[in-house]
Amino acid sequence: MKPTIALVGRPNVGKSTLFNRLTKTRDALVADYPGLTRDRHYGHGRVGDRPYLVVDTGGFEPVVDDGIMHEMARQTLQAIDEADAIIFIVDGRSGLTPQDKIIAQRLRQTQRPVYVAVNKVEGMTRSVVTAEFFELGLGDPGAISASHGEGVREMINEVLELFPVEEEEEEANHPKFAVIGRPNVGKSTLVNAVLGEERVIAFDEPGTTRDSVYIDFDRGEKKYTIIDTAGVRRRGKIDEAIEKFSVVKTMQAIEDANVVVLVLDATQEVSDQDARLASFALEAGRAMVVAVNKWEAANLEQREIIKREVLRKVGFLSFAQFHYISALQGQGLAELFKSIDQAYHAAMIKIPTPKLTRALQLAIERQQPPLAGKIRPKLRYAHQGGTNPPVVVIHGNALEKVPAVYWRYLESTFVKTFKLQGTPLRVQFKLGDNPYQEKEEVSRSKPGLVATRKAKVAEKAKFKQRLAAKKGQ
Incomplete structure (x- = not known):
C-alpha cells in the first residue's frame, strides 16, 4: 500500500502550498488567509518510482473547545490517526511559537514518525533558522520553501525511506460523483451518511465547506470517489475572496466528475441559483441525479410545493432520476446509489458502430427526416464519438438541413434503444470526410x-x- 503522509501545523504556515507542491497540482486552495483549509484533503504524489498519499489538514488549534476551529482540530487528529508518517510544518519567519510547542507535545504521543519542516526559509541561513526548533524534541528539523520547492525533494525522500518499496497497483475505473448545491442544503451531511462516518465537517453555518474534498470509498464490492463541494451562492452574495475560489473549485469538480448529484432543500424553494448550477452541469455534459434533501423536515404542504418547483425550475433535467431523501436519517440512500450507478454506466457506455447504425436505420424507417425544399437529408451511418457524455456522430448528405425537431427525435430514440437513463446525449451531424x-x-x-x-x-x-x-x- 502507498504510505500516507499527513501535513500538520498551525494555521497559515504553508500546508496547502506544500500539498500542491507534493501532488504537483493546484487542488488545495492557497491564500494569505489563516483557516482557509477546513477538511482533510487527499492527493496522490510520486518521487521517482515511489508513490504516496498526502493529506492536507486545516490549521491545528488543539486548545479550542468549540466552534469551527474545534471541528478542524478534530479533522486534523483523525488525519494523524490515519497517517503512516507526519510532516509537522512550522514557520521559519515567525519562529517557534507556544502553539507549535503544544502541537509537538500532541505529536510526541503518537506512534508515527514525525518530520519537522521549517517552511518559508527562502533567502535565510538554514542552520540559523532551524536551530530553535530542536527544542520541539522531534529530531533534526529540515529547512524548506514550499512556494519555491527548495528542500522539498530531500524532505519527502527522507520520509519515504522509512517505508519499503512496493509496486503500485493499477486502479480500475469507477464512478466519481460530485455533490453540488447551495450552501447549507446538507451536502456534507449526505457525504457523511454515505461514508458512515463524520468524514467532513457538517456545521449549521452556510459556507462551512470551502474546498472540494475527494474521498475514495467502497460500498459493497464497488469502488467510488465522492467529491464534497462548497456551496455556491448567487454572485451578488459572494463577498469573501476565499468563497470566490470555492466557486471555482466547485465548477472544476463538476468538470472532473462522471456523475453530478444536485442536492436541493425540501424546506426551501428551488432558487434560480439551483437552476444555474444544474444548467452548468448540463452544459458540461455530466450525468446527473437530483436529491431533494431534508424530506423528513418538510410538512405535506412543503412537499407538494417542492415537487411543483422541481418540475418548473429544473424540469430540463428530464433525463435525470429524482429522489426525495433524508441524509440526516439515512433514508433513500440505496435508491440514490442505484441511480448513480445507472447514470455512470450510461455516461461511460461504449456502443459498437453496427448497433448504432442499425438503431439509426430503424429510426429512419419509423420516421424519415422531412423534406427541405426538394431535398431530403440522407443519414447513412452512425458511430460513437466520445463518452461522458455519450456522443453519436451521424454521417450523410444535406445534414445541415435536418430540423431541430428531428434532431431531438433521434436523441430520444438512441436514449430509449440503449437505455441511457441519467446522462445527456449529444448527436452530431457530419458531412462527408472527403474534402x-x-x-x-x-x-x-x-x-x-x-x-x-x-x-x-x-x-x-x-x-x-x-x-x-x-x-x-
Whole structure:
C-alpha cells in the first residue's frame, strides 16, 4: 500500500502550498488567509518510482473547545490517526511559537514518525533558522520553501525511506460523483451518511465547506470517489475572496466528475441559483441525479410545493432520476446509489458502430427526416464519438438541413434503444470526410464557381502550350 503522509501545523504556515507542491497540482486552495483549509484533503504524489498519499489538514488549534476551529482540530487528529508518517510544518519567519510547542507535545504521543519542516526559509541561513526548533524534541528539523520547492525533494525522500518499496497497483475505473448545491442544503451531511462516518465537517453555518474534498470509498464490492463541494451562492452574495475560489473549485469538480448529484432543500424553494448550477452541469455534459434533501423536515404542504418547483425550475433535467431523501436519517440512500450507478454506466457506455447504425436505420424507417425544399437529408451511418457524455456522430448528405425537431427525435430514440437513463446525449451531424466531395457539393449549389474554375484550367493549359512551343523553336 502507498504510505500516507499527513501535513500538520498551525494555521497559515504553508500546508496547502506544500500539498500542491507534493501532488504537483493546484487542488488545495492557497491564500494569505489563516483557516482557509477546513477538511482533510487527499492527493496522490510520486518521487521517482515511489508513490504516496498526502493529506492536507486545516490549521491545528488543539486548545479550542468549540466552534469551527474545534471541528478542524478534530479533522486534523483523525488525519494523524490515519497517517503512516507526519510532516509537522512550522514557520521559519515567525519562529517557534507556544502553539507549535503544544502541537509537538500532541505529536510526541503518537506512534508515527514525525518530520519537522521549517517552511518559508527562502533567502535565510538554514542552520540559523532551524536551530530553535530542536527544542520541539522531534529530531533534526529540515529547512524548506514550499512556494519555491527548495528542500522539498530531500524532505519527502527522507520520509519515504522509512517505508519499503512496493509496486503500485493499477486502479480500475469507477464512478466519481460530485455533490453540488447551495450552501447549507446538507451536502456534507449526505457525504457523511454515505461514508458512515463524520468524514467532513457538517456545521449549521452556510459556507462551512470551502474546498472540494475527494474521498475514495467502497460500498459493497464497488469502488467510488465522492467529491464534497462548497456551496455556491448567487454572485451578488459572494463577498469573501476565499468563497470566490470555492466557486471555482466547485465548477472544476463538476468538470472532473462522471456523475453530478444536485442536492436541493425540501424546506426551501428551488432558487434560480439551483437552476444555474444544474444548467452548468448540463452544459458540461455530466450525468446527473437530483436529491431533494431534508424530506423528513418538510410538512405535506412543503412537499407538494417542492415537487411543483422541481418540475418548473429544473424540469430540463428530464433525463435525470429524482429522489426525495433524508441524509440526516439515512433514508433513500440505496435508491440514490442505484441511480448513480445507472447514470455512470450510461455516461461511460461504449456502443459498437453496427448497433448504432442499425438503431439509426430503424429510426429512419419509423420516421424519415422531412423534406427541405426538394431535398431530403440522407443519414447513412452512425458511430460513437466520445463518452461522458455519450456522443453519436451521424454521417450523410444535406445534414445541415435536418430540423431541430428531428434532431431531438433521434436523441430520444438512441436514449430509449440503449437505455441511457441519467446522462445527456449529444448527436452530431457530419458531412462527408472527403474534402473533394464537399467541394463538389458547394460547386453544385453555386454553378458560377464551376464555370470560373473551367476557364482558369483552360487558360493554364493554353499558357503551357505556348511555353512548350517557344522551347521547341
